[in-house]
Amino acid sequence: MGHEPDELGELFAPTTTRRGLIVRAVLFVIGGLLVVYGVLGVILPVLPGFPFLLIGMPLMAASSERARGWMNMLDRKFPLTLRLLLRRMRLEAPPQNADETERARWRRSVLMTVLIWLALAAVGSAIAVASRLAWLSWIEPLL
Numbered sequence: 140m141g142h143e144p145d146e147l148g149e150l151f152a153p154t155t156t157r158r159g160l161i162v163r164a165v166l167f168v169i170g171g172l173l174v175v176y177g178v179l180g181v182i183l184p185v186l187p188g189f190p191f192l193l194i195g196m197p198l199m200a201a202s203s204e205r206a207r208g209w210m211n212m213l214d215r216k217f218p219l220t221l222r223l224l225l226r227r228m229r230l231e232a233p234p235q236n237a238d239e240t241e242r243a244r245w246r247r248s249v250l251m252t253v254l255i256w257l258a259l260a261a262v263g264s265a266i267a268v269a270s271r272l273a274w275l276s277w278i279e280p281l282l
Contacts, residue, residue, distance in 0.1 A: 147223070151207045153207070166198050166201055169195075170194075170197070170206075171195070171199060174192060174196060180263075180267065187267040189260065193259065193260070
């Protein structure tokens with residue numbers, strides 16, 4: 140998209156494999172629906188949207204170079220702490236021809252990544268439920 144990557148690099152690197160048109164279309168549609176649902180979940184206090192954004196954005200980035208560039212551009216606007224957390228959540232392939240200590244380190248990294256994703260999903264869902272309860276208990280009666 141014409142933007143130079145900064146010192147952290149891009150969140151979504153260019154894909155190295157070529158996917159067929161049907162696979163890219165399916166990934167784009169599913170990712171797009173999850174992102175739309177996630178945005179609605181961020182706006183409306185009834186839906187937990189954050190987990191759907193975490194799943195939908197990588198699907199869309201894998202389907203289209205334009206979507207990947209757009210998401211990388213948006214990533215550069217986030218605060219540094221959030222950008223570092225997003226990079227921590229990237230899943231990497233297991234090391235090839237590695238000894239057992241490197242494979243164990245990779246397994247711990249994957250486990251921590253999954254735990255961070257689950258914790259963020261739980262916090263996002265808890266915030267959505269708390270917002271809904273606050274709306275029903277305190278805000279709606281005032282209107």
